[in-house]
Every structure is written in C-alpha cells, then in structure tokens.
Amino acid sequence: MTSEQTVRMTLAAGATTLAAAHAMAQTDSAAVDKAFETLKTFDWGEDRKLLDPIDQTIIATQGNAAARAALEKRLVDALAGGLSRSAQDYVCRKLRIVGTAQSVNALAALLPAENTSHIARYALERIPNEKALDVMRDALPRVSGKLKAGMLGSLGKRRDAKSIDTISKCLGDSDIQVARAAAESLGLIGTSAAAKELTQFAKKAPANMNLPVADACLICAEQLVTDGQKAQAMALYKELQGNDQPSQVKIAAMKGMLAATTRK
Amino acid sequence: MSLGRRSFLRATAASVAFPYLIPASAMGNAGATAPSNRIVMAGIGLGNMGSGDLSSFLGRDDVQYVAVCDVKRDVRNARMNQVNQKYNSTDCKAYNDFREVLVRGDIDAVHCATPDHWHAIVVIEACRNGKDIYCQKPETKTLREGKLMIDAARRYSRIVSGGSQRVLEDYRGAVDACWSGSKGQVKSINVNVGPFPTDCNKAGETVPDGFDWDMWLGPAPWAPYHPHRCSGSYNIDGTSWRSFKDYSGGGMTDWGAHHFGGATFALDVRELEPEEVIFHNENGRKYATCRFPNGKLLHHNCPGRGNIAVEGTNEQGPSKPVPSYAGTGGIYGDFIDCVKTRKKPFRDIEFAVHTANVCHLFLAAYELERSLKWDTAKQQFVNDDEANRLVDVARREPWVI
Numbered sequence: 236m237t238s239e240q241t242v243r244m245t246l247a248a249g250a251t252t253l254a255a256a257h258a259m260a261q262t263d264s265a266a267v268d269k270a271f272e273t274l275k276t277f278d279w280g281e282d283r284k285l286l287d288p289i290d291q292t293i294i295a296t297q298g299n300a301a302a303r304a305a306l307e308k309r310l311v312d313a314l315a316g317g318l319s320r321s322a323q324d325y326v327c328r329k330l331r332i333v334g335t336a337q338s339v340n341a342l343a344a345l346l347p348a349e350n351t352s353h354i355a356r357y358a359l360e361r362i363p364n365e366k367a368l369d370v371m372r373d374a375l376p377r378v379s380g381k382l383k384a385g386m387l388g389s390l391g392k393r394r395d396a397k398s399i400d401t402i403s404k405c406l407g408d409s410d411i412q413v414a415r416a417a418a419e420s421l422g423l424i425g426t427s428a429a430a431k432e433l434t435q436f437a438k439k440a441p442a443n444m445n446l447p448v449a450d451a452c453l454i455c456a457e458q459l460v461t462d463g464q465k466a467q468a469m470a471l472y473k474e475l476q477g478n479d480q481p482s483q484v485k486i487a488a489m490k491g492m493l494a495a496t497t498r499k
Numbered sequence: 500m501s502l503g504r505r506s507f508l509r510a511t512a513a514s515v516a517f518p519y520l521i522p523a524s525a526m527g528n529a530g531a532t533a534p535s536n537r538i539v540m541a542g543i544g545l546g547n548m549g550s551g552d553l554s555s556f557l558g559r560d561d562v563q564y565v566a567v568c569d570v571k572r573d574v575r576n577a578r579m580n581q582v583n584q585k586y587n588s589t590d591c592k593a594y595n596d597f598r599e600v601l602v603r604g605d606i607d608a609v610h611c612a613t614p615d616h617w618h619a620i621v622v623i624e625a626c627r628n629g630k631d632i633y634c635q636k637p638e639t640k641t642l643r644e645g646k647l648m649i650d651a652a653r654r655y656s657r658i659v660s661g662g663s664q665r666v667l668e669d670y671r672g673a674v675d676a677c678w679s680g681s682k683g684q685v686k687s688i689n690v691n692v693g694p695f696p697t698d699c700n701k702a703g704e705t706v707p708d709g710f711d712w713d714m715w716l717g718p719a720p721w722a723p724y725h726p727h728r729c730s731g732s733y734n735i736d737g738t739s740w741r742s743f744k745d746y747s748g749g750g751m752t753d754w755g756a757h758h759f760g761g762a763t764f765a766l767d768v769r770e771l772e773p774e775e776v777i778f779h780n781e782n783g784r785k786y787a788t789c790r791f792p793n794g795k796l797l798h799h800n801c802p803g804r805g806n807i808a809v810e811g812t813n814e815q816g817p818s819k820p821v822p823s824y825a826g827t828g829g830i831y832g833d834f835i836d837c838v839k840t841r842k843k844p845f846r847d848i849e850f851a852v853h854t855a856n857v858c859h860l861f862l863a864a865y866e867l868e869r870s871l872k873w874d875t876a877k878q879q880f881v882n883d884d885e886a887n888r889l890v891d892v893a894r895r896e897p898w899v900i
Contacts, residue, residue, distance in 0.1 A: 356893040359893075416897060
C-alpha cells in the first residue's frame with residue numbers, strides 16, 4: 236500500500252482520477268474499514284495483525300494533516316463507542332502518535348478510571364498540545380493514590396509550570412506514593428517557583444520524604460543551572476548541606492555547587 | 500577521623516571533587532579478602548541472566564551477597580538458598596520489592612537483571628540511595644531514560660556499569676583491526692541484527708501462585724498474565740518478554756546492545772551519539788544508517804554486507820591501545836574493581852546508553868519509515884514533533900522518573 240493510496244482511502248477516496256487507482260484505493264479503504272470494524276469487538280487473544288491496516292495508514296498519512304485528522308477522528312469515535320480494554324489499549328497507543336487536541340476530551344474521559352487512567356496518559360503525555368496538560372491538571376483532584384501519582388509524574392515530565400500549586404498541595408499527601416511523585420514532579424519542572432515549594436516543604440517533611448525531596452531539589456537545581464538561574468540553584472544546594480542529609484546528598488550538593496560556580 | 504571501608508565507598512561519591520584512589524591491597528589482605536572488606540552486594544531480578552550474573556559475582560571472594568530480590572517467590576527463594584549455602588549462613592534475605600533492598604544501609608552495590616522496562620527505575624533509585632550498580636544490557640527501554648540514568652550516576656558519583664561482556668570479548672577481530680590501524684581510516688561498519696519487537700495481545704491465564712504480576716509489569720501498560728509475555732527465555736520469537744515492545748526493543752536492543760556496542764567500539768565512537776539516522780527503502784528492502792558527528796557511519800542490515808563488516812581506506816594508519824577491563828574476572832571483575840577504585844568501568848553507563856540510543860534511533864526510523872535528525876544536547880529529534888513522541892512513554896502508576 237503506497238502513501239498516495241492510503242491517503243486517498245482515508246479521505247474516503249473521493250478525489251481519485253484514475254480508475255485503477257480508484258479501485259486500489261477502494262480495496263485499501265475496505266481493509267481499513269474492516270480493521271475498524273474488527274476493533275469494535277477486538278479483545279485479548281485475537282490476532283493483532285487484524286489491525287495492521289490502521290498502523291499502515293498512520294505511516295502513509297505522515298505530513299498530510301487532513302488525512303491524519305480523518306484517521307484521528309475515526310480512532311476517537313471508536314474509543315467513544317465503547318471498546319474492550321485491549322481495544323482501548325490499542326487506540327490509545329495509536330493516539331500517542333497521531334493524537335491532537337481533537338483526541339483530548341475522549342482521552343480525558345478515561346483518566347479517572349483505574350483500568351484506563353494509565354493508557355489515557357500513555358497518549359496524553361506525548362501529545363504536544365496544551366489541552367493535554369489541561370485535562371490532566373483538571374483530573375488531579377478527582378483521583379487519588381496510584382492514579383494521582385501517575386498523573387503527577389506526567390505533568391512533571393512535561394514541565395507544566397501551571398501545575399506547581401496543585402502539585403505542591405500533594406507533597407503532604409498521606410499516601411507516600413503521591414507525596415513522592417509530587418516531589419519528583421516539582422524537581423522535573425525545575426523552576427524557581429518549584430524550588431521554593433520544595434524548600435518550604437523540606438523544612439517540615441516527614442522522615443520518609445527526606446530523600447525524595449532532597450533528590451528532587453538536586454534535580455531542580457540542575458535545571459536551574461541549565462536555565463542560567465545560578466543564584467536560585469546555589470540557594471537550593473545550600474539547603475542540602477545539613478547534617479540531617481545522607482552523605483550522598485550532601486556530596487551531590489557540594490558537587491552541584493562546584494559545577495554551578497564553574498559553569499559559564 | 501577514621502574512615503571505614505563502607506564510609507569510604509560512600510564518601511568517594513566525592514571522587515570528582517576529591518580525586519584519590521584506594522589500592523586493592525588496602526581493601527583486604529594480599530590473599531583472601533577479609534569479610535569486613537568485601538563489597539556487600541544484592542541482586543535484583545534473578546531469572547536466567549540474573550542468575551548467571553549472581554553466580555559470577557558470587558564466585559568472587561571480594562564480594563558478599565546479603566540480599567536477593569525477585570517478583571517470583573520460587574526464584575528468589577532458590578537464589579537466597581544458593582547464597583546462604585555458599586556462605587554456610589542464613590544472612591542473605593529475600594525480597595519481592597527492590598525498594599526495600601535499596602534502602603538498606605549495609606549494601607554497597609547491586610546488580611540488576613530485571614526485564615528491560617525496569618532498568619532505568621532500578622538504576623536511578625540505586626544511585627539515589629548511594630549504591631553502585633551493574634545493570635544488564637540493554638540498559639534502557641527508551642531514549643529519555645538514558646540521560647536520566649547518566650545524570651543520576653554523575654549526580655551521586657556512583658559507579659554504574661552496563662552489562663554487555665560481548666562488546667569487548669566477541670568482536671576483537673574488528674576492534675583490533677580498526678584500533679591497530681590496519682583498516683586505515685575506518686569509514687563504516689555494518690551490523691545485521693533483529694528482529695523488531697512486536698505488540699503482544701495474548702489472552703490472559705491464571706497468574707501462578709507466588710508471582711507478583713503487578714510488580715513484574717511495573718511501569719509497563721497493564722496486560723493480562725501470559726507465560727510468553729514474561730518468560731525470560733532468550734528466544735525472540737513471541738515466546739519471551741524480549742519479543743515485545745512494552746518490555747524490550749526485541750532483537751534490535753537485546754542483541755543490538757552487543758553488536759552495536761562492538762561496532763561503536765571498533766569505530767571508536769563510544770563517546771558520541773549519532774546526529775542522524777537515515778532510512779533507506781530500496782525497492783522494498785528497508786535498512787538504515789546512523790551517521791556520527793565525525794562522519795563515521797553505522798549501517799543496519801545494509802544489503803550485501805556481513806555482520807560487523809568494516810569498511811576502511813585499508814592503508815596502514817596509526818595504532819592506538821585498545822581499552823580493556825580493570826581488575827580480574829572479565830566485566831564482573833571490572834565492575835568490582837571500579838567500585839573499589841572509583842574509576843569509570845569499561846562499560847560505563849554513558850557508553851552503554853550511547854549504544855542503546857543507537858538501537859532506539861534505528862527503531863524510531865523504522866517505525867516512522869523515514870530519516871530523522873537527533874540533537875544530542877537536547878536529547879530530542881530536530882523540529883519533529885511526531886518523532887519526539889517516541890522519545891519516551893508514560894509509565895504506569897505509581898512509577899515516575
């Protein structure tokens with residue numbers, strides 16, 4: 236199947252001019268239609284190759300925004316139509332590659348449920364669109380425990396500065412998984428505002444959060460140095476020099492200060 | 500101030516700031532190593548490869564194992580018994596959760612031989628807790644993980660060794676030819692390796708008693724238990740975790756870590772990452788080429804060329820000494836020696852990650868079926884939102900890196 240043929244089929248083969256090409260496009264279109272039909276009842280144990288025409292369409296529609304949008308819509312519609320967990324898993328994996336703002340609401344609907352939260356993030360975390368961040372940020376108060384930890388991790392990885400206030404509130408969560416993920420996320424965000432939240436929390440952190448917070452501070456400081464904010468980084472490193480810190484943290488902070496000082 | 504051996508190992512996290520070495524003789528007697536001077540170790544992930552690693556480390560008299568960890572109860576108990584029989588004691592403890600191992604203050608170093616999707620999390624957590632770590636290859640599952648692992652190793656000044664013994668030992672013909680100058684100016688090497696990883700949609704079966712399936716999956720997407728999904732078999736034919744995208748890069752990373760590692764060693768580009776991967780499609784025959792910043796080429800499955808086939812100008816050029824392991828006992832001895840001396844191991848995590856990145860860059864080009872440019876400093880594809888989606892995956896909760 237060539238790119239041209241697949242693009243034609245995705246656009247419902249409406250603009251073909253050659254009879255032969257049109258016939259081929261119809262054949263391929265039928266294969267894709269069949270794959271989407273299969274998807275409706277697809278479940279664990281079935282042959283994954285049955286869905287290959289959809290994968291091939293993803294490759295064939297690279298660089299063709301209209302064809303991609305049409306394909307994305309079909310995936311989103313399938314997701315909204317009710318699918319098995321295996322089929323949801325498949326669609327989210329594809330939306331990781333082709334998803335845009337058009338997919339975000341359908342994926343957001345999966346975020347609060349234990350069985351689908353991760354696979355929704357699997358797509359959302361990789362969609363380079365602000366709306367993907369918005370829905371994860373909005374979903375945070377509606378989830379707890381592991382799901383919240385996962386969402387915090389995704390927001391941190393995306394360095395979502397708008398989430399800092401919300402994430403900071405999770406530092407004191409009674410669930411250590413959540414508290415730890417919040418610290419890690421602030422470290423990854425790595426701004427002076429994130430540093431401030433980490434520093435404030437460090438002063439009252441319970442013992443089981445000392446190392447996660449120290450580690451987050453070190454990561455945050457490295458990012459600050461990279462971003463040219465040496466003074467803020469140095470302040471963070473100095474906070475880690477106390478005798479209450481494990482030796483590897485104190486030494487890492489000392490190294491960090493040296494690196495910050497010598498970095499041009 | 501007296502500085503015990505363990506305190507020394509922890510304090511030498513400062514080796515960058517305060518470089519000094521401790522000779523092996525200072526760590527024990529000239530003959531047998533005193534128990535108090537042994538490197539205290541734990542093993543995490545003790546199936547096929549992990550069991551082999553354990554036996555290799557356990558055979559050294561300068562190592563003492565005190566903990567083993569595996570999500571399969573039968574496996575961890577068998578390895579615990581193996582260790583305790585070796586020492587004729589009951590000191591070695593068995594764990595299901597690696598985090599409980601890594602917070603132990605009496606452990607200096609760990610070896611990790613979990614499936615690939617766990618490597619980055621375990622290595623980073625080990626560094627965070629001040630442990631040195633030997634990690635089986637392929638060291639990473641995604642491009643993003645590599646930099647995080649290097650950063651953690653450097654941040655905490657830990658010794659982190661990758662796990663391919665074949666890089667030094669299996670391709671000496673090509674390595675010696677290139678480093679001796681007999682190939683002249685080396686232009687390219689071809690590697691033939693595969694297969695690609697596949698999706699796994701196998702139907703669920705009952706989880707065996709004593710197997711923590713959720714922990715085995717860890718950061719990977721949830722899926723029902725199936726023995727082929729998690730088998731540690733070395734086959735890459737759909738009957739082992741090495742076959743499947745969620746846990747491995749298939750043969751491209753499993754054997755690629757060896758072959759590409761040997762090829763980049765021969766090319767002398769271990770310190771570099773490719774800046775471009777060029778996708779070729781010649782009449783349906785697909786292959787690819789990585790181009791390094793110094794112009795050297797690393798082909799994958801180039802038609803008509805053999806595995807580790809070197810292309811050079813063939814006039815005699817200058818020779819240079821071939822780097823090798825420290826200590827005795829191959830790659831395991833190299834790691835232990837470096838734990839003591841704080842030197843970088845032969846398969847330092849940075850070199851290992853560069854090899855893994857070659858594998859991942861090839862996989863990205865094949866997945867998208869087009870050429871890609873890679874910005875080493877930013878660890879991103881250049882102006883390519885679609886390719887950048889492949890740099891990492893969202894991890895299943897609660898795992899965050």
